[in-house]
Amino acid sequence: MSTILIRNGRVIDPSQLIDRIDDLWIVDDRILGIGPQPNRHPDTIIDATGQIVAPGLIDIHVHLREPGREEDETIASGTAAALAGGVTSVACMPNTEPAIDSQAAAEFVILQAKRAGNANVFPIGAITKGRLGQELAEFGGLVEGGAVAFTDDGTPVVSAEIMRRALEYSRMFDKPILSHAEDLDLTRGGVMNEGIESLRLGLRGMPAIAEEVMIYRDIALAERTGGRLHILHVSTAGGVDLIRQGKKRGVRVTGEACPHHFTLTDRCLRTFDSNFKMSPPLRTDNDVQAIIEGLKDGTLDALATDHAPHAPEKKSRELEHTPNGILGLETFLPLCVTYLVEPGHLSWSEMIRKMTLVPAGIMSLPRGTLKANAIADVTIIDPTTTYTIDVNQSRSKSRNSPYHGWSVRGRATTVLVGGRVKYQLAGTPPPQSTHLA
């Protein structure tokens, strides 16, 4: 038996409404409890004075690229990047090659994650076979193989009929359908948001309405079927409002926001830098404000990254030919601290809730809490440290971050997965053994 005491940190656990200076005790792979534990003696002590002790962060929108695109990322490299960002669990997207659309494919992901031994990985299954939008995938087999949700992310489900069936069928498994909300006719050929900036730059735009019509459709289908719908990477003011209205009507809909959609705008494209190209695209100041409002009033339930690594040779093509997407895992926490907590939009507890308890709830992951007997995934955060993001230090195989050189605040210093220290930021004092050498 091994007992770890994480001493004197500011323990923030939204699942128990805890935010106080206290000790956290771990025995083997489980949480023992918060506060004094009579007759217990730690084998190891981690001093968390001045730091925040939170449930391990969860990112439910991650592209790990394996199988098939190992030049961009592998399950090992992506989960190493997760740990360096304080993320102990990721749910990974099925737009791999081949797509994760079968029990065997889901099992492969779980096996590779076990081999890597970094963060926990929960695979997400495709809605349609091969993500081709034609025929539903075998949800039962996928669930059997460990899939926690379904999506064709990267592309929308074009057919409303198939989306309706997916929402109906998923009820049998109580798993959410994740919507990549995009009307492909409206976005065809676009490389950025459609608006005054695309006009100035002479670049083909993707209008906000392309996202909004699909969010509208999918909420209507969820309302009709009673299925559970989660809207991925919400980027538009109109989208936030549709989710808000849907929730008011009692539709089972949740939404997520990614850091790039509340820290950047389409003005960034003036540089023609491909690291500002992603799907959905960066929008306007008005949309950024709406996303922040949505996070504040609970319309946007979760924070997630849409970590989308692409190898340098792909991201160095001209804007029109470069793939969509940017890295997210290592910059997730500092961007949320710097742009949500520091300006006072969210409290620490509210932010951590959207990175732990809520995403765990959306995908029914047995994670996201420091309750006694829970799996001991813990992220220790230095809330005041400022540092400069250096993409060349990334554990990802790719380098496509628009945040290189940015000065940010807040960083994970020690990360435990299943009661084991899996990551320590360089310069962090190692855990102290209480036994004589």
Ligand SMILES: NC(=O)N[C@@H](CC(=O)O)C(=O)O
């Ligand atoms: N979000 C992105 O910009 N890219 C995603 C897929 C997607 O387009 O959603 C990717 O897989 O690269």
